[in-house]
Amino acid sequence: MVLNIKSYVNYNLSELFKNGFLIIGILCALAPAVLVSYLILSDAVAFNIKHVSNFFCMLGMLAAVLHPLYLVNRDYASKTITLINNSQKNRVNYVVANVVIAFFVSLFYASIGALLLIVAKQLGVPGELEASFLFGFLVNVFLLVMTFFLFGYLLILFGMKSGAIYTILTAMLLFFHNILGNIVYNSENTILTGIIENFPGYFYPVMVGSNPLSPLQYSIGVVTLLVLLFLVVRKSKKIEF
Amino acid sequence: MIIDSITKKYKQQVVLNGLSFDFKQGEIIGLVGKNGAGKSTLMKIIAQTVQNFDGSIKETQNVGYLIEEPKLFGKKTGLAHLNYFSAIYGNKFHRNEYEELLKGLQLSGVLNRKVREYSLGMKQKLGIVISLLNNPSYVILDEPTNGMDIETSIEVLQQLKKMAKERNIGILISSHKLEDIESVCSRVLFLEDGVIQEEQQVSDQNHYLVKLVFDTPTELATFQKHQEFGTILRSSDTSVELETTTNTADVFQFVNKLGIRLNDFTTEKKTLRNVYMNKMGGAKHGA
Missing domain, CATH: 3.30.70.100 (Alpha-Beta Plaits)
Known part of the structure; x- marks a missing residue:
């Protein structure tokens, strides 16, 4: 019996839609961004289009990471994973299927986010909305979601409880980068600030909705993603129940 | 299926020690032994949920299993489980193919109830049906009648015997209820300290x-x-x-x-x- 990636993805993606998690997540992402857009258009705040994308990413990225992670955590917490993680092929197929789900979720969030920015711009929110920014936004969302998803997946594989994982991810995506940002702002040590600025745990949450990353940051991001994927596959192949 | 010289160690402790036997489709084999004899480990190795071991097993690609307690989603219905575990393996669950089994196991009327409302015995029965999905050649069942009353146990075992014969499935059953093993198995393996101490044919003739x-x-x-x-x-x-x-x-x-x-x-x-x-x-x- 070989796990069918396409069937697994179809079934579980449609479940994310049916149980309302994706809708709730996207509403959580949209609500602050729509509110900020409204305030901008009402001249209540002097923000621009990048603030709209930042507010979209604030909760949106956390939700986008937690959706695919929910499926993996569900299977490991209920131990139904033991009905899937049998042959080496099925173990790899399971990882691939969940990575595909994470990809589609990131695409979904990136598309909704891009659409929101276009609509906000059309309605009169100030600021340049270049094609390069939109493209950078799409790529950033994809890289962030995949990286943090695989990081959370790895923690599940090492037996960490879901509550602890969600707390860590929430801290990393919402708070931790602010601490690192303060260090960068206040430190005169260029080596330390250079390390922090090129650390994915910092640059993804900070830059995702603001600017395309630098070539070095993209390179580090891709390498980090590949290393995490390698570790998840390796651990999945060995894990015993 | 040929199980050849299986050895499994956990740190320094040898759980299975060069264990070998063969196992045919259509045959029901019993596996008995004390707690810690290595039964569950052997079953997990055959099911491939345990990967790190010495030795080899031929023909493990089409194995259904229920090992230890049934692993189910509390919030899903029984029917949703059957649909899900068929779908992810690229199949569609055709209820009519399993209706007789479901009725025999008294699951037919409760399939639309959420699994968290099931008793242990009902969960066991659902786990057995899941192990039989996707046309397995072999099924591994660890204490399948756990949590069931005598009448239900008998019914479950008779259904398994029927499935083995009709669908040509090889079934390996472990149980502490030796009467269960005796009622359905044609051969029994006695496992102790990670080795098969004795193999016994179960005969219809009175001895x-x-x-x-x-x-x-x-x-x-x-x-x-x-x-x-x-x-x-x-x-x-x-x-x-x-x-x-x-x-x-x-x-x-x-x-x-x-x-x-x-x-x-x-x-x-x-x-x-x-x-x-x-x-x-x-x-x-x-x-």
């Missing part, structure tokens, strides 16, 4: 375990010299234990004919339970 106690060693020797109706299991100075298909009256008649006086005589029908007790020192086991 008896007879113990004869004589007055003198000479009388015992005379009996042993002439007897042809049983296999001697063990003997002491004046007593002998043998396994026979001959009925008790014939044994008495034979002893009288030899002119030997019996001091004591006991007989019991051979069951898996007393074989287990005799060969595995199972008195501590409580089976």
